[in-house]
Amino acid sequence: MIHFIKKYTALILSAAFTFACTPQRSNNEAGGVMNVSNAASKVYVAPGNHDEFYAFMSGGFSGQISVYGLPSGRLFRVIPVFSQDPEKGYGYNEETKPMLQTSYGFVPWDDAHHPELSQTDGVPDGRWIFINGNNTPRIARVDLSTFETAEIIEIPNSGGNHSSPFITANSEYVVAGTRFSVPIPNEDVALDQYKEKYKGSLSFISVDQESGDMDMAFQVLVPGYDYDLAHAGKGQSHGWVFFTTYNTEQSNTLKEIGASQNDKDFIAAVNWKKAEEYLAQGKAKEMPASYYNNEYSDETHSATATQKKSVKVLIPEECPGLVYFLPTPKSPHGVDVDPTGEYIVGNGKLSADMSVHSFSKMMQAIENEDFETTIDGIPVLKYESVLDGIVKQAGLGPLHTEFDGKGNAYTSFFISSEVVKWKVDSKEVVDRAPTYYSIGHLMIPGGDSQQPFGKYLVALNKITKDRYLPTGPELAHSAQLYDISGDKMELLLDFPTIGEPHYAQALPAELVKPRSVKTFKLSENHHPHAAKKENEARVERNGNEVHVYMTSIRSHFAPDNIEGIEVGDKVYFHLTNLEQDWDVPHGLSIMGANNAELLVMPGQTETLLWEPQKAGVYPFYCTDFCSALHQEMQGYARVSSKGSSVALSWKTGNK
C-alpha cells in the first residue's frame, strides 16, 4: 500500500512538474494516473460562478454538518446541529438552548453520522436534510431554506442511533435503528443477562409534508442484535425499509471476536405499509417513555422543548408479515437499494463478497413461506431463495454502495482502500480506483435515490496519512472527488473535511437557490422580546432580572448606554437586528460574558444572558463587520454593587 502511494505521489508530482515546465506538452507522462491540467480545469469554478452541486457532509464527532461546493471542494458553511457553536451563538443563546434538551438533560454535543436529504417521488427535493445523533439517540432536521437546524427529536428505547435517518421515497418516514441493544425499557439489568433481557428497536419517525414536523410514529421491537445501517425501498420495493445487523451472536463483551462468529447475519426487511395497517387496527402497544421533541420557529426565532411520555410499539410476533430476515454474510455494514428498487446490496464487511438480494425473489420466498427458521416471530428467509447474485472477491472490506443511475454500482472497500465499480445486473467488476487511505462512505449526488444526478463521486476517507503536512497527530480526513461521467473513474481533487465525515449527500445548487431565505421579515418577527423599532428599545427590571430590549442597525445599538445594573442581576440582552438587507447580520458581545456572542440575522431576535460578577463598566460591541463605521458600533453597561442607589437608566444619543 505504502509503496503504491509513494509511486502514485511521485507520478503526480512528475506530471505536475512536467506540465509546469512545458505547458504545451501533453500530460500523457502522468502514466494515465491523473491528467493534472484536465483535472484542475474540471474543478475550477471561476470567481462569481456557483458550484454545480452542494454537498452536505456529516461532521462526525464535531456534531455538525459541513456544506461544500462540488466540484470545487470549497467549504461554504458549518451548520450547527448537535453541538454548541460559539461562532453563531447556537446552543448558547436563550433561543437555541432548548434544541439541545434531552431526557438526559442539556447535551451540547453528539456524533453525527448520516445526512439524508428529503425526497419526493424518490428524488432529493431540496426541502430538508436530516442527520442522526449517534451517541444520545436523536435525529435533527435542517431547513434548507435557512440552513439552520429546525427540529431535533430524541429516540427512546435506543442505545446508539446508528442506522439512521434513512428516508422513504416521499419523506413519509425517517428511520432510526439502535446500534446497541439495551433493556427496553432501560433499567438496571445484569450485563450477563444480555441474551434474555436486551432488545433492539427500529423506529419510524413521520415527517409532516407541509411543516416538516417530525413525530415518533412507531417502533418495532426486534431481537437484541446490533442494527447498523439502513435504506428504504423504492419503486417496486417502496413500502419497505432494510436494516443490516451484526452480532446475531448476541455477544456483549469483546465484540470484535464475539460478534464475528456467524457466517451470516441478517438484513431485516420491515414492511412499513403493513405496520400502518397494524397501527390502524390498534395492534400497537402504548409504552411509557421519556424523550424530547425540540422545534425552532422562524416566527418567534425561538425553540421549544417538549417532553413526550409514550411511544407506540409493534411486536413482530403479534404482527405477521411485518419483519423478515434475509441472511447476509458476514456482519454486513451498508445495505443499499439500487434506483429500480429491485436489488438490495448487503456489504459484508468481514466478507470479501457482496450479496445482492432480489426484492422480487424475496416477495416470492415470502409467498412460498420459504423459511429457514423463525426468530421471535420473525421468519428467516432462505439465503438461496432471496439471493440474486454475488459480487465475488471484488476487494477487501466492502462497506457502502451508491449508484449512478446507469446500471452501475460503486462500492467502497475499507481494507483494500479503493472504490470498485460493478454492473448491477451482471455483478461484473468494470473499474476500480485507489483512495488515500481507508475509505468509509462514498457518495454520488442522488446516489441512493431513484434518479441519481451522477457525474461525481466523493470518497470519504478515514485516514489521510501523507495527504497534508503533519500539523498534529490528527490530520484532516480527506474527501476525494472523482469524475464518473466516463467509463473510468477519474480522480479530480481532494480536500480536507471537518471532524470525521461519515456519510454525505449532495444535490444540484439549483434546488437550493430558489428556496433561500435571505432576510427574516421584521413584520413577521413574533419573538416575545423583540423590539421592532428603535423607539421600542428600553430596559426593564423584574426583580433581579434586567431585560434589555435592544436594536441594532448600521452602525449603532439602541440603547448604547445602560446604568443601574447590579451585581447578582441576570441581564438578558434581547437584540433585534432591524436590518432588512441581505447579508447584514449584527453581533453582540460583552466583556467577560461566560457563554458566547450573539450573531443575529437581519430581522431576527436573539437573547444573550449575562450575569456580571463584579461592579465596573463593561463595553459591548458588534462582532460582525457591518459597515465602514462597524468599529463605532459599541456601547457601555455600568454595573454597580448590589443594593446600590444607581437608578436603572439607558440612552441612545441624548434620548
Next chain:
Amino acid sequence: MKTLNNTPKVLKISGNLVLSLLFSALMFGCGSNAGNENASTASDNTEQTQENTEELTEELTDPMDNKGVGPVDHVDLGPIDVTMAAEGKVIFEENCTACHQLEDRYVGPALKEITARRSPEWIMNMIMNPNEMVQKDPVAKALLAEYLSPMANQNISREDARRILEYFRSVDEVK
C-alpha cells in the same frame, strides 16, 4: 411607470467596497461646492475631483429636477391620501427611525421638509435603491460624504416607498 420590482438588483455594499466608496466620497467631497463640512481629507487626484465637480455642478443646479437612480422614473402626485400617509408612518417608524428623525440630525439627515428639497422620484429611489444611489447619484454621493454612514437597504417595496413618500408629504404640509 416601470413594472413593480420589490427586489431591485443592487450591489451589496460591505467591507472594502464601503471603504473605497467612502474614500471616493471623501475625495469628491473636498472638491465639491456642496458645503461639505466633513470634507477635510484632501485628495491629490485633481482630475477626478474636477470631473466629479462638473457632474455635481451640472446636476445640482436644481435638486428638484433630479429623479435619482433606480426603479422610479415618474410619480403621480394627487391630493394627500390620509390613509396611505398613515400606513407610511408605520412603515417609516419600523424601518427608518433607527437612523432618521424628522426634526434632528441623527445617523442620517433630518427629514422634515424633504419633499421641498427632493423630487418625489428621488425620495423613492433613495428609499428603494440606496446602494446604487450613493454610487451614482451626485446628491446621494454628497450626503454619504457628509454623513459617512451608508443608508441601509431595508428592502422596501415600491408600494411601501410610495406610502412613506405620502407620509413625508403629510408631515411637510401640516407643519
